[in-house]
Structure formats: C-alpha cells, structure tokens
Amino acid sequence: MIEVQHLTKKYGKHLALDDLSFTIEKGQIYGFLGPNGAGKSTTMNIMTGYISATSGEVLIDGHSILDEPEKAKKSIGYLPEIPPLYLDMTVMEYLKFVAELKKIPKDKRSAEVRKASTLVKLNDVSNRLIRNLSKGYKQRTGLAAAVLGFPDIIILDEPTVGLDPKQIIEIRQLIRKLAKDHTVILSSHILAEVQEICDYVLIISKGKLVGSGTPEELEELSHGKDSIELTVKSDADTIQSVLDRIDGIQNVTWRNQGAGSCDLLVDTSKSAQEVCEDISIAFATERIPVTRINILKATLEDIFLELTESSQKDEEGETKR
Ligand code: ADP
Numbered sequence: 183m184i185e186v187q188h189l190t191k192k193y194g195k196h197l198a199l200d201d202l203s204f205t206i207e208k209g210q211i212y213g214f215l216g217p218n219g220a221g222k223s224t225t226m227n228i229m230t231g232y233i234s235a236t237s238g239e240v241l242i243d244g245h246s247i248l249d250e251p252e253k254a255k256k257s258i259g260y261l262p263e264i265p266p267l268y269l270d271m272t273v274m275e276y277l278k279f280v281a282e283l284k285k286i287p288k289d290k291r292s293a294e295v296r297k298a299s300t301l302v303k304l305n306d307v308s309n310r311l312i313r314n315l316s317k318g319y320k321q322r323t324g325l326a327a328a329v330l331g332f333p334d335i336i337i338l339d340e341p342t343v344g345l346d347p348k349q350i351i352e353i354r355q356l357i358r359k360l361a362k363d364h365t366v367i368l369s370s371h372i373l374a375e376v377q378e379i380c381d382y383v384l385i386i387s388k389g390k391l392v393g394s395g396t397p398e399e400l401e402e403l404s405h406g407k408d409s410i411e412l413t414v415k416s417d418a419d420t421i422q423s424v425l426d427r428i429d430g431i432q433n434v435t436w437r438n439q440g441a442g443s444c445d446l447l448v449d450t451s452k453s454a455q456e457v458c459e460d461i462s463i464a465f466a467t468e469r470i471p472v473t474r475i476n477i478l479k480a481t482l483e484d485i486f487l488e489l490t491e492s493s494q495k496d497e498e499g500e501t502k503r
C-alpha cells in the first residue's frame with residue numbers, strides 16, 4: 183500500500199535520512215519509534231508530499247508522491263508535528279476550509295465535517311476560535327482535519343506530544359477507533375506508547391531503519407538480554423563460588439551484601455530460563471537456600487538501546503575506515 187524506497191534526505195550537508203526503505207501494508211497501526219532528530223518527521227513529510235526527498239521514491243497505492251501527487255495524496259490524511267491551524271478561524275470554519283482544500287464536493291462538505299468532528303468529539307467547540315482552544319482541543323482540530331474525507335491512510339506525527347495524561351488516553355482511544363477502518367501510521371519517541379498502540383514498529387535512528395517487528399517480536403530479539411534477580415541465604419564469597427561453576431553467567435551485580443543473605447542481579451549470555459534452573463539446582467546441591475529468584479525480561483527500551491548503539495558503532499566503524 184505504501185512503498186518507501188531508498189529515501190535519502192540532505193539538509194545542506196546534514197544527512198537526515200540515509201537510504202531508508204520499508205513497506206506499509208493495509209489495516210494496521212504502524213509506529214515510527216526513534217529519539218528526537220532520528221528523522222521521523224522528515225520521513226512523514228516526504229511520504230505526504232510536504233517536502234521532497236534528495237533521492238528515493240514513495241509510492242502510495244502504486245502512485246509516486248512526486249510524479250502523481252494528486253492521486254497519491256488522495257488516500258492520505260496527515261497531522262503534522264505542528265498542525266497548520268488558522269488561529270483566527272473557528273473550528274467549523276477551519277474544517278470547512280480544509281474540506282474545500284481536500285476537494286470534497288460542496289454538497290458533501292457539511293456532512294463530512296460533521297462526521298469528522300463527531301468522531302474526534304469537537305462538536306462542543308465548533309464555534310470557538312482556534313486561538314482560544316486548549317492544546318488538547320487544538321490537537322483534536324488537527325486530527326479532525328487529517329481524518330476529514332476519511333482517507334485510507336492516516337499519518338500522525340507525535341500525536342500525543344504536549345498533551346496531559348487524560349488527553350493522551352483520549353487520543354489513543356481515538357487512534358484505535360480510527361484503526362478499525364484505516365491504516366494508521368504514527369510517530370513517537372515514547373517506547374511504552376508504540377508498544378501499547380501499535381501492531382508493528384519501525385525503529386529509526388539517525389535516518390536509518392535499525393529494527394522492525396511486532397512489539398512481541400522486538401521483545402524476542404532480547405533473548406540473552408534478560409537478567410535474573412535472586413536472594414540467597416549465604417555470604418558473598420560462597421555465593422560467588424557457586425555461581426562460578428554455572429555456565430552462561432555474564433555479569434553479577436551485588437545489590438545488597440548482608441552477612442547472612444545477599445541480593446544480586448545476574449546477566450546471562452544464554453536463555454535466562456536455563457540459567458535460572460542451573461542456579462537453583464547448584465544452590466540446592468550445596469544446601470544453600472535461595473529465598474527469591476525471578477527473571478527480569480528485557481524491555482523494548484533495552485532493545486532500542488541495543489539496536490541504536492550497534493548502529494552507532496557501525497557508523498563509527500565507517501568513519502574510521
Ligand atoms: P524527528 O522527527 O525524528 O525528531 P526530524 O525529521 O525532525 O527528526 O529531523 C531529522 C534531522 O534533520 C535532525 O537532525 C534535524 O535537526 C534535521 N532537520 C530537520 N528539519 C530540518 C530543516 N528544515 N533544516 C535543517 N535541518 C533539519
């Protein structure tokens with residue numbers, strides 16, 4: 183449905199997108215995840231025809247955004263990072279104006295505007311000046327403009343930024359509702375957010391795709407990144423001597439070293455489950471009580487750090503060469 187092929191974008195000498203390629207299929211919620219400056223907005227601005235790429239191509243349902251912008255843009259609604267709202271218009275005036283820009287036929291405009299503003303719950307403020315709206319309502323006005331005409335694909339650049347927790351929950355609910363009939367692509371620098379709302383995540387760092395998958399698949403990537411926390415009723419030297427005999431222990435962090443009991447965190451280089459079993463058997467053989475043992479699963483955040491660090495290392499390697 184959307185094919186992004188070898189996108190490169192240079193701002194002067196600065197390479198903001200570096201040969202970025204991916205495909206978006208119909209009917210899911212996609213998340214662009216990446217820190218500030220990763221290139222999320224640049225990618226979205228190119229995909230929606232706001233700015234041009236230095237090289238590469240974007241095809242929307244087979245239509246090039248560059249060569250056939252009208253056809254390509256027809257299936258896209260876009261909420262940019264800073265929505266181009268006209269502050270001196272009322273919400274209704276603005277949405278009617280957007281409907282006109284979107285070439286929604288005149289006799290259908292009112293109905294379409296009503297549909298969009300009902301969906302995002304804007305009806306109460308439809309006669310207010312945009313200038314006087316709260317940040318949350320301004321964001322909803324931008325969202326209504328994006329969904330107006332109900333295009334197949336809705337692209338939202340950091341839709342929850344600057345909103346309070348209640349507004350964030352509301353916007354997320356709205357996104358889920360939209361996703362029932364539309365493909366939604368959103369960007370975020372918040373891991374928990376993409377993990378919570380998205381079906382598929384594309385991780386971008388320094389203009390490159392450094393990882394992608396379902397939130398579950400990304401967690402799978404973490405195997406070997408899990409760690410084990412345990413409390414053992416013995417002294418540190420004895421505990422260490424038992425651990426030394428176990429395969430797959432990478433690192434031990436001592437959290438609390440009491441005379442009769444220690445808390446520690448064990449990083450593993452193989453399946454944490456296997457190491458966990460070996461640990462409990464080893465201490466049981468020595469008749470040393472383990473009073474607590476728990477596997478800590480790596481979070482998406484750990485994976486993100488891992489992926490972005492490894493891409494940074496690659497880059498450093500390249501500059502040294
Ligand atoms: P994100 O949305 O992930 O935070 P952006 O796409 O906004 O990232 O920016 C990617 C990189 O390109 C950043 O380093 C940013 O400073 C740079 N950049 C973005 N827009 C411009 C611009 N108009 N002129 C120069 N540099 C820009």
Ligand code: MG
Nearest residue numbers: 222223224263
């Ligand atoms: Mg951005």
